[in-house]
């Protein structure tokens with residue numbers, strides 16, 4: 187009993203169990219506390235402070251967050267420019283594919299690199315999405331196939347980290363850019 191409220195605590199985590207009708211408000215508070223960060227950060231905040239909220243509810247909640255939905259809409263606007271690709275290894279895009287739901291033992295991520303001209307793809311199994319691990323594969327790829335002129339990734343922390351930039355700095359002809367890599371299936375306004 188705390189004040190006039192009955193509160194049940196989870197025996198395992200020692201966190202208060204959130205009543206069904208308060209789940210939305212609780213997630214909302216946690217989501218605001220982490221500055222409208224994505225699912226993982228919001229989930230970490232919820233998990234560290236409360237019990238009785240399931241992981242998948244976070245996803246549902248995030249779809250209802252007005253500020254996050256607006257931000258997404260702005261992000262996905264086509265820029266109105268067509269990408270010009272002249273030959274192999276002019277522009278290579280990288281992204282991470284989340285395989286945490288179907289891990290192969292300790293490998294939970296796939297680093298995917300794709301040449302925009304030839305559509306040739308490289309894939310590397312990763313144990314984590316730590317920047318150092320990503321960087322070591324980027325380094326291997328540059329050594330084996332040569333560095334691209336433009337190396338493009340999204341704004342994920344694993345790509346914006348200094349260690350990736352350092353790898354790119356070893357090849358002065360390579361420019362690293364961040365921004366949403368345009369998916370080939372996405373229609374592009376010309």
Ligand SMILES: [Zn+2]
Pocket residue numbers: 217222223251252253254255
């Ligand atoms: Zn939000």
